[in-house]
Amino acid sequence: MAELKSLSGDAYLALSHGYSAAAAGLAYGAARGPDAARGYGALGPGGDLPAVPAPRAPATAAESSGEQSGDEDDAFEQRRRRRGPGGAGDARRRPREQRSLRLSINARERRRMHDLNDALDGLRAVIPYAHSPSVRKLSKIATLLLAKNYILMQAQALDEMRRLVAFLNRGQGLAAPVATTAPLTPFGQAAVCPFSAGGAALGPCPDKCAAFSGTPSALCKHCTEKP
DNA sequence: TAGGCCATCTGGTCCT
DNA sequence: AGGACCAGATGGCCTA
Numbered sequence: 001m002a003e004l005k006s007l008s009g010d011a012y013l014a015l016s017h018g019y020s021a022a023a024a025g026l027a028y029g030a031a032r033g034p035d036a037a038r039g040y041g042a043l044g045p046g047g048d049l050p051a052v053p054a055p056r057a058p059a060t061a062a063e064s065s066g067e068q069s070g071d072e073d074d075a076f077e078q079r080r081r082r083r084g085p086g087g088a089g090d091a092r093r094r095p096r097e098q099r100s101l102r103l104s105i106n107a108r109e110r111r112r113m114h115d116l117n118d119a120l121d122g123l124r125a126v127i128p129y130a131h132s133p134s135v136r137k138l139s140k141i142a143t144l145l146l147a148k149n150y151i152l153m154q155a156q157a158l159d160e161m162r163r164l165v166a167f168l169n170r171g172q173g174l175a176a177p178v179a180t181t182a183p184l185t186p187f188g189q190a191a192v193c194p195f196s197a198g199g200a201a202l203g204p205c206p207d208k209c210a211a212f213s214g215t216p217s218a219l220c221k222h223c224t225e226k227p
Numbered sequence: 228t229a230g231g232c233c234a235t236c237t238g239g240t241c242c243t
Numbered sequence: 244a245g246g247a248c249c250a251g252a253t254g255g256c257c258t259a
Contacts, residue, residue, distance in 0.1 A: 106236060108246075113234075136258095139232065 123147050 124143050125131075127150050138146065 102237080105238095105246090109237085109248090110235070112247075117234095141232095 120144075 120140055120143055124138055127143070127147050129135075129138065129146065
């Protein structure tokens, strides 16, 4: 899952607009790396999410697990026989208390996974993508990747907005008082130039940012101009 | 039918 | 000792 380890540049900014399912797909597509070969490319190219009916309901605990029921012991033994090496278990019959302990462990694990899925559902609910019955629910891995990208995008937008506010304040002669009293210029550098993100690779902005250098910003037409 | 995604079971490990 | 967490294995469902 190292494909998004250093999300930056175009891939990063590509998330800034239209964070719909399509954008989600783009973002997710950008994440394709070695993992894609393992099947993490379920979202189609360009973010086309196949339209499917509502997600199937997960099997209930009683359906397939080791909760108490009449013929579940048979099912349990069948599963045990099916298990291969390294799987779930040995072939010998267990004492009743061990079996009971196993059932309780299974139930706990099931509950834990359900909690995890609930948390993932909560995450899906707050990240912007096309929430629609006709759109397939995001997979777990897609949810996590999309959430990460969304957080990065929000952080960048917030940072840029802070710099812009500081810059506007400075233009109105409010820099000195505001910088010391208001939270509009929380960053030292932002109190000077809104568009200097700290990078020194680029030259100074030819106009209002002339005294400063930094990362180009879409909020400054000069900063976005080619030299 | 193959591949993707998922739920579940299970044993191992670590922590309290 | 018991619970939480993790990873491997397995089988079911769904879609292309």
